[in-house]
Amino acid sequence: MRALVTVGSTGFDDLIRSVIDGKVLSTLYELGYDHLTIQYGSSKAIYNDRLERISTTSNRTPVIEGYNYKPDLKCDMVESDLIISHAGSGSILESLRLHKQLIVVVNEKLLDNHQDELACALENKGYLLRSTCRQLSDVLNALKNKYFIPFPEQDTSIFASFLNNEMGFK
Template identity: 45%
Template sequence: MLVFVTVGSFEFDALAQAVLSEPVLRRLRDKGYTSLVLQRGNSDIGSVESPQDSFSIEREGVDIEIWKYKPSTQADIERADLVISHAGSGSILDVLRLGKPLIAIPNPTLLDNHQEELASALEELGHLKATSVRDLPETIAKFDPSSLVPFPPFDGSKFRRLVDEEMGFL
């Protein structure tokens, strides 16, 4: 089984380093995950740093592919059995619209609290599990993807109605 991890386009050193740590990799392996793909952006990944933009390693019985950026993460999300992501709105929506189980981790180094607010709101609706970098190993151990509520499909007519109402067309 495959885990896809994305830290987004900003640096999120804590998340990138945590998913490569022994506690996280062991919990993933214990849950049956044998492969991990990490989109690290410009994040510092510590002792596994490589001059290459893309490389592979093995740790704690998990095969790991690490890369900086790709034009799209959609193919990686589609083939993943679990996604662990920063809590950016674009990444969250991409994952939820593809119906993948998601553990979202807000990046506390960003200004304001928008990632925390979004992750918490979507967790309350049952669409994802929100956690912190510190609590990631325990969250993985307790995470049950079958408990998630499917995200509703996009309905563009709602936005159109809202604009029509605001413009006085309705």
């Protein structure tokens, strides 16, 4: 099985640091993920640094490949079974609509925590699992017995019918 980590168009050092970590990688391997793709954005330095350290310690880890950004990130999302994503709403919506297992990692360093509000709200509805960088390996362990409620399909007719009503079209 394949897992994908995505940090979005900027960087997220703490997420890269906690994903490329002995404990998290072995948990992923035990769960059956033998391939890990990491979209690291501007966190390239951390990515390279962590990768060097990890390669010497253990071989019971998934195969790791990484890139900074791809316009067709969606292809990689489609191919993977688990997505570990930053808390941006676009990325979350896209993953949920593909009906993937989703762990959203919130960035606690961001001052405006409305991203966390979204992650919490969606977790409460059972669509995804929310995690902080430190809790990641615990949340991965919880993945085994987790049932994800399927996210409703996109319905663009709601807004159209609302607007038709407002503008006097029937």
